[in-house]
Structures are given as structure tokens and as C-alpha cells.
Amino acid sequence: MSTLLLAPLLLGAPAASAAPAVTPSDPLATTASAQVLDWLAHLPGRAGSRVVSGLFGGYSGSAFSLAQTEDLKAQTGRYPGLIACDYASDGSSTIDSSCNADLKNWWARGGLVSVSVHAPNPVQPDLKGLYTHLENFQQLTDPTTTVGAAWLRTLDRTAAGLADLDSAGVPVLFRPLHEMNTSGANAFWWSGQDRAAYIAVWQYTYRYLTRTKNLHNLLWVYSPLCGAGDRAAYYPGAAYTDVVGLDCYPTDPAAAQGYGELTALHKPFAFAEIGPPNDPTTHVPAPGSYDYGRWADAIRTRFPATTYFLAWNDKWSPTVQLGASTLMNDRWTVGLGGIKLSALTDPPGPPRPPAPGVLLEGFENGPDGWGGWQTLHGPWSVDEWASQQSRSLKADIDLTRPETYLNKVAPQDLSGYATLSVDVRTAPWGDQAAGTSAKLYLRTGAGATWYDSGPTVVGPDGAVLTMPLAGVADLSDVREIGVRFAPAPGASGQSSVYVDNVTATRPATTLGDYETGTTEGWSGWLTLHGPWAVDEWSAQGSHSLKADVQLEKGESFLLQHYATPVDLTGRLTLTATARTAPWGDQRTGTKAKLYVKAGAACDWYDGGTYPVDSNSTQLHFNLARVPDLTKVCEIGADFVPADGANGQSSVYLDAVAVR
Structure with a gap:
């Protein structure tokens, strides 16, 4: 790369720096454990695949098997990157670690392993006891008590299994005492306890296994249930935790709750369990009733x-549900063979694309001017549920009333937006009969004309309501935004409804699609020939922009320079689709980044590099990182061949747009 040639383009660009290492909570952690944590922590910012796939193998000694892992490979062509075993055996009556042989083999094959423990109840060590609330929970930290002595025996048996993995050099994502934030008939014996007592038990368990038992191969995973409240309330602290996660079984993955609360703890984040919700009659999901492919889109x-x-x-497995191939073969998914711990020194890749929306209401500081009609009490801003960040809007309702509204009656201008969306939920209490339906609505213009999204049945898992704004008149004169909740016939009792994340999304504005058969004012720099509008490949429509390049000469650019700067104020994302030709010696591959030059000095800003090849790759640039979008003098794509690449090739660009 020629520094002299790039100097004008890089004016004002910040110097690159290596991402800081993320270290385990245990200062004596094994090298392999430290590498795994650091690699996972930086995975969301890397180019290419970014989310490790995992599959639960079962309960050790009774039902653990890798047969479903093989089924997943047969269905999708991909093995998961992580497998998990639970040391509970025979309905949590004892501790068994016979699954260790498979875990060791998985690590040797390049995969990650996790261990959870549905630990036996110290007072009632059987399946029924697993779901029987333990009184005197605080005694777990006192081995002189009957409860504490039983807990110590459980820890000793668990430690023996973990020590076997430690001796084999296997790091373990260790997940004890999970779903602690639940209560009721289906809650575990350690769930719904006093928060301070739970934290004390976690810290005692951590110290005993780490310091007394000298187990330094453990990465401690804290994972509350996403469908219940208090998700961060039991957090034992940064010095006792390495990964924070959520156990989630929502009808709609995009409506999973708690992400903002957990990521605010500043630890690597995971979905420690995912799957379909149970059928309320059979208490298990029906085969083929759930689309795992929706998780890929929700994560992205x-x-x-x-x-x-x-x-x-x-x-609950993807092998008996739907969408396994979509999830496992998503471009972000890392399977077995993709976990490259040697890549720890690689520079971080581009940030993930932001959602192209503008948050209208998040209720983090109060009701934000929203009110209610036909409610029993409220609405209020509460922290017991949120789809994003930590708060939402809640109201109590009477299920015998035909409808309830949460709304904001105030003038708003939504002109220029393409969609409106909101996250909604009902509380689990009250007799909902066939379920409460909700619709997002607007009233616009002098006549307060009504428009809505149509009804969607919602429940405690939540749902996302989306309303296209095409065809809605008087968007510059919106008089009211709201959600109408309608209980089903026969519903009775009291319940609550929640609203969060009211978001408006702009339509995309095309900056280059080349469908006219011309370059549309785009040019090239450091190219060999071109660019031209060609019909030999396109991301959409029939044409794209192409230029020939000489690989050994280094980077090249496809760009649109504006003699009169353009104003992109309010735009959140720049996107494009890029590709290289299959010819030429690409060595380890070409990388590409989107950039803009903006401000009075026409300073350079870019979205970070993405690997590109002869398959199409979508590039993203979060424009929130650009301080002055009122004067954009240039946009473009920068293609950088790998060291040692040589010969001629071509680069392509299409579907350049801003939202």
C-alpha cells in the first residue's frame, strides 16, 4: 500500500489500534481459557462469521449423546461450534461427568464446550426436588449446616468432573445456578431466592471451585431467563463472572427480552439457551412448529x-424444528472448524450494522408524554420488562373490557419515514383465554384519520408490531400514535400490558444502482481500466459498476465525488454490495470498506473492512460515527488486495444506498 498516494484520502482518519484484551475474572486462568474468552469477546467486531453456534448434548450419564449433533450436520452440512453437557443425571438426583470424553474430543476437534449443572436439591435430591423451592437457601454457604454440607458434596462431585477437563487442557464455559430470576411451579430450587443470598452463594461457589479446588479452566456464565424480570438483579459482579447470557424460548426471537440489561454489564454476551416455547397443553413444542431461522435475523x-x-x-432441537439450515449457514454463524484461536491477534473487523431506525420513545426517563384509555391503573415507566435498554411503559388492564389503549396524543411529523414499529407484551397473569391481540395505529390530519398495522396476538414473550407508512396520508400531521390491546372473548381477571421501543424507519435512498447503463457519475482511482456499468453481475436489477484492477499495485477505489457537497443529515446507515472477480491470484483474499469524506475539510471516515470474494458481500457503515453529515463531498468503496496478491482481476459495486 502506498502511504504517499493515500495521504490525501486519509486526512483526518484516526490511527488504527489493536483492540484491548479481555481477561478472565480468575487471575490464574489457564492460557486456553483466556484465549477463548478474548476470542469470544472480540468476535462480534470481526469481519466474516461472528456468532458461534451451539447445541445441547443432554444430561450426563442418562441422556447425553452427540447423535443430534450428527443429525444437524446431516441436515445442514455444518457441525455446531460449541456443545454442552449437563452434569445432572437421572433427573438431577446426582452428579455425573461421563460426558467428559466427548467434551475432550470436541475440544480436540477445534470446538468449544460448556457445562451446566441442574444440581440436586440439598434437601430433596430427586426430580421433584429440582422444582421445590429451597428454604434456608443462605445456609448453602455454611458447610456446618445440613444444607451447606450437602451443597459441598455436590460441589466436590462437580469439581471432580471439571478437574478431569482441566487436566486435559479443556476450557469450560461453566453455567451454574441459571434462570435464577424465576418463581413458581416451574422454577428451580435456587430460583426466586433473596438476591443478596443468591449472590453470596454464587461467590462462595466461585471461590470454592476456583481457589479451594484450584480449577482455573472455568469461564463463568451468568444466565437469567429472558422471559422474567430482574434479569440483572442477581448479577454476582464482574470479579465473579466472565460471560453474561440469556435463556430464551420466545415465540418471536426478535422480541426476546433483556439484551440491553445484560450488555450493560460490559461482559461478552450470549444466548445461553434458545428454543421454541412449550405448547401449553403438552408442555413440549410440537415438531416442525418453530422456525430457528428467525434467530439469524434477530441476532443480526x-x-x-x-x-x-x-x-x-x-x-426443542433445530433437527426436529424448522430453519436449521438457515441458522447454521447464515453468514454470521461460526461452526466447528471456524474457531480460530490463533486469530486473536487479528485486528477487529467492522462493527455490526445498526438498525436503520430512529427511536421515538424508549420510556427510559418516564412515560414520554404517553397516556392510557380504558386502563385500570397507569401507565408508568417500569423496569420489570424491556425489549431494549432497561425500561418500558406499563398499564394494568381489566381483561373483561373489550379494549385498552396506550397512546401519545401530540403533533408529530413522520414525513419521510417508511415504517413504524413497536415492541409490545402482556403480563402472564389473568385468564387471557385465546390471547390478547394488539395493533399499532396512527391518527393523522385534521380529521384524525385512523390507520393501523392489523391485529397480532401477543403474550408474555412479546411481539414486534410493524406498520408500513406507504399510503398513510398527512404524515407531516400525525395527531396520535398508540397501541390498541383487545382481550379475547371469555378473558377475565386483571393483567398488564407493556409498550417499548417505538421506532420510525426511513426508506432507503439509492446513491448508485447503475440501471441506466451508465456509471451515474461514479469514477475510479488506482484502477487499471474503468469503471463501467455492466450486466455480467448485479446485486439487484441487472447492472453493477465494474473496474479492472492490478492486484499487486494495492488498493483501488470506486467513488462518487460531489462538486457541491450533499446533505445526509438524519441518515443512519450507508450500505452497498461488493464483489471481486474470480480471476487473478487473490492469495488470502481482498477486503473492502465503505467510506465517506465529510465536513469542511472533507475528512475521511470509514465503516471498517469486510472480506469480499466472487460471492456478493454486503458492506455497512454506521454514519453515526461521522460528526458532520451536512457536507458530504465523497462516498466510495476502498478495495485492498491481500499481501502477495498478483495479476489482473476486477471489482464490482452495486446497490449503494443510505437510510
Whole structure:
């Protein structure tokens, strides 16, 4: 790369720096454990694949098997990158670690492993006891008590299994005492306890296994249930935790709750369990009733900090549901063979694409001017549920009333937006009968004309309501935005409804699609020939922009320079699709980045590099990083061949747009 030639383009660009290492909570952690944590922590910012796939193998000694892992490979062509075992055996009556042989083999094959423990109840060590609330929970930290002595025996048996893995050099994502934020009939014996007591038990367990038992191969995973409240309330602290995760079984993955609360703890984030919700009658999901493929889109668009996910097995498994291939073969998914710990020194890749929306209401500081009609009480801003960040809007309702509204009556201008969306939820209490439906609506113009999204049945898992704004008149004169909740016939009792994340999304504005058969004012720099508008490849329509390049000469640019700067104020994302030709010696491959030059000095800003090849790759640039979008003098794509690349090739660009 020629520094002299690039100097004008890089004016004002910040110097690149290596991402800081993320270290385990245990200062004596093994080298392999430290490498795994650091690699996972930086995975969301790397180019290419970014989320490790995982599958639960079962309970050790009774039901653990890699058969479903093989089924997943047969269906999708991909092995998961992570497998998990639970040391509970025979309905949590004892501790068994016979799954270790498979875990060791998986690590040797280049995969990651996780261990959870549905630990036996110290007072009632059987399946029923697993779901029986433990009184005197605080005694777990006192080995002189009957409860504490039983807990110590459980820890000793667990430590023996973990020590076997430690001797084999296997790092373990260790997930004890999970879903602690639940209560009721299906809650574990350690769930719903006093928060201070739970934290004390976690810290005692951490110290005993790490210091007394000298186990330094453990990465400690804290994972509350996403469908319940208090998700961060039991957090034992940064000195006792390495990964934070959520156990989630929502109807709609995009509506999974708690992401903002957990990522705010500043630890690597994971979905420690995912799967379909249970059928309320059979208490298990019906085969083929759930689309796992929706998780791929949800992670990319709603939960981009995710480092790994772990799908549950048996009737919850992707192998008996739908969408396994979509999820496992998504461009962000890392399977077995893609976990390259030697890549720890690689520079971080581009940030994940931001959602192209403008948050209208998040309720983090109060009701934001929203009110209610036909409510029993409220609305209020609460922290017991949120789809993003930590708060939402809540109101109590009477399920015998035909409808309830949460709304904001105030003039707003939504002209120029393409869609409106909102996250909604109902509380789990009250007799909902066939379920409460909700619709997002607007009233616009002097006549307060009504427009809505149509009804969607919602429940405690939540749902996302989306309303296209095409065809809505008087968007510059919106008089009211709201959500109408309608209980089903026969519903009775009291319940609550929640609203969060009211977001408006702009339509894309095309800056280059080349469908006219011309370059549309785009040019090239450091290219061999071109550019031209060609019909030999396109990301959409029939044409793209192409230029020939000489690989050994280094980077080349396809760009649009504006003699009169353009104003991109309010735009959040620049996107384009890029490709290289299959010819020429590409060596380890070409990388590309989108950039803009903006401000009075026409300073350079870019979106970070993405690997590109003869398959199409979508490039993203979060324009929030550009301080002055009022004067954009140039946009473009920068293509950088790998060291040692040589010969002639071609680069292509298409579908350049801003939102």
C-alpha cells in the first residue's frame, strides 16, 4: 500500500489500534481459557462469521449423546461450534461427568464446550426436588449446616468432573445456578431466592471451585431467563463472572427480552439457551412448529453483540424444528472448524450494522408524554420488562373490557419515514383465554384519520408490531400514535400490558444502482481500466459498476465525488454490495470498506473492512460515527488486495444506498 498516494484520502482518519484484551475474572486462568474468552469477546467486531453456534448434548450419564449433533450436520452440512453437557443425571438426583470424553474430543476437534449443572436439591435430591423451592437457601454457604454440607458434596462431585477437563487442557464455559430470576411451579430450587443470598452463594461457589479446588479452566456464565424480570438483579459482579447470557424460548426471537440489561454489564454476551416455547397443553413444542431461522435475523438486527447461542436438544432441537439450515449457514454463524484461536491477534473487523431506525420513545426517563384509555391503573415507566435498554411503559388492564389503549396524543411529523414499529407484551397473569391481540395505529390530519398495522396476538414473550407508512396520508400531521390491546372473548381477571421501543424507519435512498447503463457519475482511482456499468453481475436489477484492477499495485477505489457537497443529515446507515472477480491470484483474499469524506475539510471516515470474494458481500457503515453529515463531498468503496496478491482481476459495486 502506498502511504504517499493515500495521504490525501486519509486526512483526518484516526490511527488504527489493536483492540484491548479481555481477561478472565480468575487471575490464574489457564492460557486456553483466556484465549477463548478474548476470542469470544472480540468476535462480534470481526469481519466474516461472528456468532458461534451451539447445541445441547443432554444430561450426563442418562441422556447425553452427540447423535443430534450428527443429525444437524446431516441436515445442514455444518457441525455446531460449541456443545454442552449437563452434569445432572437421572433427573438431577446426582452428579455425573461421563460426558467428559466427548467434551475432550470436541475440544480436540477445534470446538468449544460448556457445562451446566441442574444440581440436586440439598434437601430433596430427586426430580421433584429440582422444582421445590429451597428454604434456608443462605445456609448453602455454611458447610456446618445440613444444607451447606450437602451443597459441598455436590460441589466436590462437580469439581471432580471439571478437574478431569482441566487436566486435559479443556476450557469450560461453566453455567451454574441459571434462570435464577424465576418463581413458581416451574422454577428451580435456587430460583426466586433473596438476591443478596443468591449472590453470596454464587461467590462462595466461585471461590470454592476456583481457589479451594484450584480449577482455573472455568469461564463463568451468568444466565437469567429472558422471559422474567430482574434479569440483572442477581448479577454476582464482574470479579465473579466472565460471560453474561440469556435463556430464551420466545415465540418471536426478535422480541426476546433483556439484551440491553445484560450488555450493560460490559461482559461478552450470549444466548445461553434458545428454543421454541412449550405448547401449553403438552408442555413440549410440537415438531416442525418453530422456525430457528428467525434467530439469524434477530441476532443480526436486534442483538448484534451476541458471541454464541446454544440451541436445546430433543423436541426443542433445530433437527426436529424448522430453519436449521438457515441458522447454521447464515453468514454470521461460526461452526466447528471456524474457531480460530490463533486469530486473536487479528485486528477487529467492522462493527455490526445498526438498525436503520430512529427511536421515538424508549420510556427510559418516564412515560414520554404517553397516556392510557380504558386502563385500570397507569401507565408508568417500569423496569420489570424491556425489549431494549432497561425500561418500558406499563398499564394494568381489566381483561373483561373489550379494549385498552396506550397512546401519545401530540403533533408529530413522520414525513419521510417508511415504517413504524413497536415492541409490545402482556403480563402472564389473568385468564387471557385465546390471547390478547394488539395493533399499532396512527391518527393523522385534521380529521384524525385512523390507520393501523392489523391485529397480532401477543403474550408474555412479546411481539414486534410493524406498520408500513406507504399510503398513510398527512404524515407531516400525525395527531396520535398508540397501541390498541383487545382481550379475547371469555378473558377475565386483571393483567398488564407493556409498550417499548417505538421506532420510525426511513426508506432507503439509492446513491448508485447503475440501471441506466451508465456509471451515474461514479469514477475510479488506482484502477487499471474503468469503471463501467455492466450486466455480467448485479446485486439487484441487472447492472453493477465494474473496474479492472492490478492486484499487486494495492488498493483501488470506486467513488462518487460531489462538486457541491450533499446533505445526509438524519441518515443512519450507508450500505452497498461488493464483489471481486474470480480471476487473478487473490492469495488470502481482498477486503473492502465503505467510506465517506465529510465536513469542511472533507475528512475521511470509514465503516471498517469486510472480506469480499466472487460471492456478493454486503458492506455497512454506521454514519453515526461521522460528526458532520451536512457536507458530504465523497462516498466510495476502498478495495485492498491481500499481501502477495498478483495479476489482473476486477471489482464490482452495486446497490449503494443510505437510510
